[in-house]
Amino acid sequence: MNDRLALTLVTGFLGSGKTTLIRRFVETDRGADTGIIVNEFGEAGVDHTLFVHAVEQIELVDGGCLCCARRADVAQAMYRLVQAARGGRRFSRAILETSGLADPAPIIATLANDPWLRSNVRLASVVTVVDAVAGLRNLETQPEARRQVSIADTVVVTKRDMRDARSFEEIAKAVSAIAPDLRIIDAQESDFDAEAVLGGHGSPDTPSRSRFQAVEAVSHRDELTSFTLEFTERIDWPAFTIWLSSLLHAHGDRILRVKGLLNTTSAHTRLAIHGVQHVMHPPTHLPLDPEDSRSFLVFITRGVEYSAVEQSLQRMLVWAERFRKPSLRTSLPPAA
CATH class of the missing domain: 3.40.50.300 (P-loop containing nucleotide triphosphate hydrolases)
Structure with a gap:
């Protein structure tokens, strides 16, 4: 309780x-x-x-x-x-x-x-x-x-x-x-x-899928931008945490909020993540949804573009895949 x-x-x-x-x-x-x-x-x-x-x-x-x-x-x-x-x-x-x-x-x-x-x-x-x-x-x-x-x-x-x-x-x-x-x-x-x-019954850690409208960025006069990244496959959780930590360390002041639901390689549940600037809340484990297995992340940023975030994550996931194959290992992951 x-x-x-x-x-x-x-x-x-x-x-x-x-x-x-x-x-x-x-x-x-x-x-x-x-x-x-x-x-x-x-x-x-x-x-x-x-x-x-x-x-x-x-x-x-x-x-x-x-x-x-x-x-x-x-x-x-x-x-x-x-x-x-x-x-x-x-x-x-x-x-x-x-x-x-x-x-x-x-x-x-x-x-x-x-x-x-x-x-x-x-x-x-x-x-x-x-x-x-x-x-x-x-x-x-x-x-x-x-x-x-x-x-x-x-x-x-x-x-x-x-x-x-x-x-x-x-x-x-x-x-x-x-x-x-x-x-x-x-x-x-x-x-x-x-x-x-x-009444205090809700939780900002659990994002709602119903309000999502698009994956394209929407820009505003002060460079405030919102966009959604979607994934059809399970996310490599260790690589993802390294990437997100690096991203927030480098750009936390400009990433106002990130939240989403992830199906990962490390859990049999969905992980709800929620962060505000440099602060990340512990992930919440949620039951898998048999009707919706997609993973998604919603970003709200100032001056950090959709393409830059997407490309840095893809580089990290590619590096993680190579690291699992000894013949292709590199010493360090790419910068976020």
Whole structure:
């Protein structure tokens, strides 16, 4: 049984409706046992006051953005929430709301690199809120908005009921162009279930195949690119891990996210992998799907092209095949 506290990271650009979405959840009976961390960019926090009647435990981290000057504070706030949960508060989950200007990647790295947090906190989901009024403009002009989408596993579209709102289909198309494997949900739909989104049951480590649209790269104004590599044969796992480690070591700052499902030569299960920049989460073993044996990797990068990644992997796999034949061995694998 996994008794780590489930954490949902909620991000989104300024004014997208993050606080409203969280309040919508915590005001329900199912959301009452939720601990919340609110990060605000500025000296005085405001958003946390909106939750005082809906949830008992609020931790405010203000005076700076968690993705830069105040990253250490997230560990302290999470520690206090976990201690409260262990001390009788019986929290079922925690939600961390970032500032509208936050880059979620360093926050995820903080959670992954702190040994105590790894043992006590489980990152359940990264939810990005995109509003239907300003969302398309923000995605076009604001690098922070694109990064927030690129690292999410779920996007919630808000404010679609407002006068100047764009259609859900337009928002979904723009979001999928950045990250084609996202789950995209309309918060104005009658069957919208906030508990299913923020309840801490999901896992960003398990990619969804249903949202994939193409294997071709899609470029953006800040060189943000998304593409999918697909494989019909089992992947040489040792060679793959060497290649991916080398790739992230050399280009981790420009590889915003990589995730996928792999059928490998070293396991009788499918391996779900998920990484954000330099941080790779341990692979998750999943049952084989008899109806879909393909392997795939989804990359979201800045300035790293599809062809370069594909060619470097192919070189590594060719080297691995030669290494298994003594007469063709070379001393070193090719650089990623």
